[in-house]
Amino acid sequence: MHSALNAFCFPPQTPLAEQARAAADAGFAEIELTGPHGLEDPALVRAALSQAGIRAGGVATAALREKHFASPEPADRASAIELVSGLLESAAAIGAHALVIIPAIVGGAQDARMQCGYLDALTHTRAALLALAPQAEACGVTLCIENAWNRFLLSPVDMADLIDSVNSPRVRVCFDVGNVMATGYPQDWIDVLGWRIARVHIKDYDLSRPGRAGFCPLGEGSVDWPAVMRALRKTNYDGPLVHEGPTGDLADAARRVQRLLDL
Numbered sequence: 001m002h003s004a005l006n007a008f009c010f011p012p013q014t015p016l017a018e019q020a021r022a023a024a025d026a027g028f029a030e031i032e033l034t035g036p037h038g039l040e041d042p043a044l045v046r047a048a049l050s051q052a053g054i055r056a057g058g059v060a061t062a063a064l065r066e067k068h069f070a071s072p073e074p075a076d077r078a079s080a081i082e083l084v085s086g087l088l089e090s091a092a093a094i095g096a097h098a099l100v101i102i103p104a105i106v107g108g109a110q111d112a113r114m115q116c117g118y119l120d121a122l123t124h125t126r127a128a129l130l131a132l133a134p135q136a137e138a139c140g141v142t143l144c145i146e147n148a149w150n151r152f153l154l155s156p157v158d159m160a161d162l163i164d165s166v167n168s169p170r171v172r173v174c175f176d177v178g179n180v181m182a183t184g185y186p187q188d189w190i191d192v193l194g195w196r197i198a199r200v201h202i203k204d205y206d207l208s209r210p211g212r213a214g215f216c217p218l219g220e221g222s223v224d225w226p227a228v229m230r231a232l233r234k235t236n237y238d239g240p241l242v243h244e245g246p247t248g249d250l251a252d253a254a255r256r257v258q259r260l261l262d263l
Helices: 015-024 042-052 072-094 118-139 156-166 186-197 225-234 250-261
Strands: 002-006 030-035 054-062 098-101 142-146 170-177 199-202 240-245
Touching: 002 054, 002 098, 002 186, 002 250, 015 030, 015 054, 015 156, 015 250, 030 072, 030 240, 042 072, 054 072, 054 240, 072 118, 098 199, 118 142, 118 156, 118 170, 142 156, 156 170, 156 186, 170 186, 186 199, 186 225, 225 250, 240 250
Parallel strands: 002 030, 002 240, 030 054, 054 098, 098 142, 142 170, 170 199, 199 240
Antiparallel strands: none
């Protein structure tokens, strides 16, 4: 395992070259870039990464929060598939091996009204992944489904069943440790998902402060990190631990990730 930093930790509009340089200077081994904006010129992206001396192991996107695989309108669902298709190509062009997405939103954490039904979200997501899997395999980019506060894929069993039903070596899980704390236990999810986990996002969560206020710096929340690290090693996970939580001092964040790696 090794340390990585998700570019969502930077303020919006931070130039990609600055992101790469700051992540490298802080001591991270890898950066997870965000798209689609900023990835339009792969040559410039590769040059910025090379100059900073850091690799982009993955790409993540928040764009599917607007139009996703299970949006009520067919045109929006088609637009979401087209977006992901383009991001797979962008990730491959910059040398990244993974694309992290939130495939569908049944509802937001604070939403009283749902956007779509759970079964519809599952049906449309599976269909979209089946359509995209051949391209992901051809690109050599793993399409990673992240667990998020979207009222969808609420158990590790649901997530595992979805991955198994698509049955592609390039459709896997990006497991977010902090995101699951409000409703489950990360070490339990890891045990169930096992080999299906291709990437891990790490942030901490304080159960005494419900809602988004619960997210806190690594090591200051309720996550049982020794149990999490034991579970990851039990599954032979050897990918990145991608820091995605509250970040002030990047060097301090990198040290906190290293402490987890040393457990």
